[in-house]
Amino acid sequence: MTEAEAGHNWLKGCTCFRLRRTARRMTQVYDRHLAQVELTLTQYSLLANLVRREPPSVHALAALMGMDRTTVTRNLKPLLARGLLTLEAGADRRSRQVAVSPAGQALWERAKPLWRAAQTEIESRLGREDTADLHRLLDQSFARLAE
Amino acid sequence: MTEAEAGHNWLKGCTCFRLRRTARRMTQVYDRHLAQVELTLTQYSLLANLVRREPPSVHALAALMGMDRTTVTRNLKPLLARGLLTLEAGADRRSRQVAVSPAGQALWERAKPLWRAAQTEIESRLGREDTADLHRLLDQSFARLAE
DNA sequence: CGCATTTATGTGTATATACACCTTAACACC
DNA sequence: GGTGTTAAGGTGTATATACACATAAATGCG
Numbered sequence: 409m410t411e412a413e414a415g416h417n418w419l420k421g422c423t424c425f426r427l428r429r430t431a432r433r434m435t436q437v438y439d440r441h442l443a444q445v446e447l448t449l450t451q452y453s454l455l456a457n458l459v460r461r462e463p464p465s466v467h468a469l470a471a472l473m474g475m476d477r478t479t480v481t482r483n484l485k486p487l488l489a490r491g492l493l494t495l496e497a498g499a500d501r502r503s504r505q506v507a508v509s510p511a512g513q514a515l516w517e518r519a520k521p522l523w524r525a526a527q528t529e530i531e532s533r534l535g536r537e538d539t540a541d542l543h544r545l546l547d548q549s550f551a552r553l554a555e
Numbered sequence: 556m557t558e559a560e561a562g563h564n565w566l567k568g569c570t571c572f573r574l575r576r577t578a579r580r581m582t583q584v585y586d587r588h589l590a591q592v593e594l595t596l597t598q599y600s601l602l603a604n605l606v607r608r609e610p611p612s613v614h615a616l617a618a619l620m621g622m623d624r625t626t627v628t629r630n631l632k633p634l635l636a637r638g639l640l641t642l643e644a645g646a647d648r649r650s651r652q653v654a655v656s657p658a659g660q661a662l663w664e665r666a667k668p669l670w671r672a673a674q675t676e677i678e679s680r681l682g683r684e685d686t687a688d689l690h691r692l693l694d695q696s697f698a699r700l701a702e
Numbered sequence: 703c704g705c706a707t708t709t710a711t712g713t714g715t716a717t718a719t720a721c722a723c724c725t726t727a728a729c730a731c732c
Numbered sequence: 733g734g735t736g737t738t739a740a741g742g743t744g745t746a747t748a749t750a751c752a753c754a755t756a757a758a759t760g761c762g
Contacts, residue, residue, distance in 0.1 A: 419600060419603050419604055421674060422596075422600065422603075422670070422674060423581065423674065423677050423678075423681075423686060423689065423690065424578070424581045424582055424584075424585045424596050424673075424677070425596070425600050426689075426690060426693040426694060426697070427574070427577060427578045427581055427689075427693060428578050428582065428596070428597070429620070429621040429622075429693075429697055430574060430693045430696050430697045430700070431571070431574045431575050431578045432621065432622065432623075433621065433697060433700040433701065434570065434571045434574055434696070434700060435571055435575065437571075437700065438571045449569075449571050449572070449575070450575070453566060453569065453572050456566050456569075457566055473576070474576040474579065474580065475576075475579065476579075523569070526571075527568065527569060527570065530570050530571070531570075533699045533700060533702070534570075534695075534696050534699055534700075538692060538695065538696070539570060541688075541692060542570065542573075542574075542692045542693075542696065543570065543573060545685060545688060545689045545692060546573040546574060546576075546577045546689075547573060548681075548685065549577050549581070549681050549685070549689065550573070550576055550577045550580060552680045552681055553577070553580040553581060553584065553680060553681075554580065555680070
């Protein structure tokens with residue numbers, strides 16, 4: 409093994425590096441499809457998680473997304489600014505409810521087939537079976553990291 | 556299936572959402588270990604990819620990391636500011652070489668066992684076999700997305 | 703009731719990510 | 733040798749991410 413390869417191997421063994429690297433590439437695929445409605449995959453995920461659901465608090469939404477609470481707060485901003493979501497008074501005076509507006513619902517309907525096309529592209533590139541395996545491993549890993 | 560579950564299923568089928576969600580959690584594990592040397596996993600990855608290697612150009616480094624070129628430029632900044640890397644004249648007058656400084660080399664030596672501990676924690680949580688499967692699937696997916 | 707604790711949220715700061723656009727330098731071809 | 737093209741790099745802008753910290757409201761308990 410050369411010295412250069414020895415250095416490189418510190419990355420070869422890194423689960424997180426691989427995960428992030430693949431996530432970067434894959435995000436670009438989805439974002440390119442969703443660009444037609446000026447949504448990112450993250451924004452689409454938020455919408456998708458909110459439609460047809462009782463408006464959750466920011467806290468609950470963060471838990472649903474597996475995101476840091478403050479990250480959710482920041483990610484809501486562009487959607488609120490576009491009037492796709494609303495942030496209204498919640499059960500207490502502390503909490504707030506995140507709800508999809510009619511405009512948000514309408515945009516989600518337009519975005520759905522674009523997301524579908526991105527997902528189909530991924531499954532076509534990775535293969536149906538490998539995609540399913542990846543889903544299972546990622547879900548399991550996420551659960552085991554949450555413990 | 557309830558309406559709420561129907562909405563949720565748009566996420567259940569999303570490969571990218573799962574990938575990003577798991578990457579977020581896993582990054583936090585590595586970052587907590589590496590915090591002792593004030594490095595993030597991304598910064599550690601850059602160092603690890605540069606030690607014991609002929610200093611690459613920014614362009615070549617981006618390719619090695621599977622990153623966007625401009626992301627690399629931005630990610631180098633904190634490391635350059637701390638004197639862990641140097642950015643010197645390259646082969647042309649266009650290109651620049653990214654090299655690890657002695658301080659960077661020394662910090663990497665201190666960071667290595669911390670990264671090792673993080674990696675061990677991950678393998679312990681996910682299981683050796685599942686970790687290996689995940690690596691294989693992620694590498695394969697990354698390659699197929701690059702085509 | 704009064705106070706310590708817990709809970710929900712937001713903000714400051716720093717890094718991570720990438721697209722669009724610009725500049726400069728090397729190269730290719732007539 | 734000039735000129736169009738390609739290649740390397742940086743910056744502007746916007747989103748994504750999360751830790752530390754602050755605020756305010758609900759809750760629990762003596």
